[in-house]
Amino acid sequence: MNGVSERTASGRHGTANRSDVTAGLCFAFLAVICALALGPSMAPYDAMGANLTIGLGPPTESHWLGTDALGRDILSRVIVGARAALLGPLIVTLVSMVFGNALGLIAGCRGGWVDSVVMRWVDLMLALPGLLVAVVVIGALGGGYWVAVAVLGVLLVPFDARVIRGAALEQIPRPYVEAARTLGVPWWRLTLFHVWPNVSAVTVANSFLAFAMALVSLSGLSFLGFGADAGQPDWGLMIAENRTNLFENPASVVAPGCLLILTATCVNLLGDWVYQRLSERGLSR
């Protein structure tokens, strides 16, 4: 009993609890990554510039993370790689959110055979190993970064559609929906202006998860050679290129690997936190 009262008391005392601190740290980390991606290049060297006279080397004073087999500075490539790491997943997320929200809302609000058709399709897509489908399709279509982005955008739609449909289904029995229906609001208006604002917390939180999934999948595709074009600074591709240099310059693999894991973790944590905050606000309303 004592423990319980202590916990609630400590929760009330502080203005920020542990999850807020974690979220703040995640936000700070992601802000740095965004600054690297969007701001003026802070890379000390040209990320694409090969320097064969240096060649492969471990970290030194002039090259903090060493160089790869072509003498390219790892630190510069990691910094410039932040752009590919954020831009592609951002577009994937946007595409999957637009179509996923639309499908999920239509399925949830209309119900009936529309719902059945959409959900059977979603079940089928979720039962597929997505990354393998992406590999085969990209291989057949001829590859490239933007093809990978487009294919992943489509593959992430069912994840989103399922979550949004679930959230929409929770709204349907509520009085405001019935009231709107009684007033003769057409279904598309009801969906777009009445139900959607009420599931927006889920939409926002889910877009974080979709972003993390896109980041991990896209870098995975780059790692396998079906994403970023050869030579481009991209974390997944860097890991693949420098995998054989693990003995000579481990930093060339460890740095992009750690950044990838940290970024994905931070996005996921921030998504959880946003969801919690938004649903708390929703409950108190």
Added chain:
Amino acid sequence: MSVRSTAFLLFKRLVAACLLLAVISLAVFSLVYLSPGSAEQILAGGKGSIPPEQLQRLRAEHHLDEPLLTQYWIWVKDAVTLDFGQSIQTALPVTDELGARLRVSLFLGGYAFVLTTVAGVLLGLFAALRRNSILDRAIVASTLVGLSAPAFATALLLLYAFAILVPVFPAFGQGTDFLDTLWHLTLPALALATSSTAFLVKHTRTAMLGVLDQDHVVFARARGLSITTVLFRYVGRNALIPITTISALTFIQFVVGAVLVEVAFSLQGIGSLLVQAVAAKDVPMVQGVVMLVAVIVIAANLVADLFSMAVDPRVRLGGRAA
């Protein structure tokens, strides 16, 4: 639920599985037509111009003058007898290559499955029993990282940590006999198991916390039954439910993860075969690998559903697993 309705359900699922295989195979068969470039160029390996007599031979060999559905039917008739044609890269039968590569992939998958199940349940159990302790917090925190980390990044970090910094495991190779294979595949299996273990820990912990607070468990403890008895008799069955309901999902994670991990560790398995075949536009090989993976995924889904029906009466009695 009677035996008859179970049999009916099984029959329905098998029919659905066959339909699904037909759809997938048609989609994969159409790959040749989807790919940019002419069909005979792709089947010849896409290398420059082809001499006319070879072109003639290729067209005849792959029945390219027949209509698409007839071609598909010819392919299906061979595929049913496990004949997927010859690899463009090696000119060896696709089926032989698949057979040769299957061993290491199955070993890797099985090893990772054992690791996931054992570590996932034990860690989830510990975390739930020591709720809010440092151990619990540490487990939950590492779960968050494990869930987010892509398998290939984990693989390379493990490789660096345990094959180079502290060289306890080999950096490459896939072993000869059983123990040697076990030793060689430990790091790949760990990398493959990381995210699914994190997933399982999360679900087991939540399920356990729900069960441990229930009256019948509290009452069993109050009657003086030991904690181990309670765990085995009352809680264990409930811990099985998350394992079975997410095992199909875990399996798909494995199939995807295996590709990344096999490439990361240079293992000659089915996953790395798919990547090599797609990169080389080796169409018969891609078709063979995709069909094999499709059969495995469908079978695993079916087994997981049957298993969850056996364990969870709620699934048996009505509706679907939550």
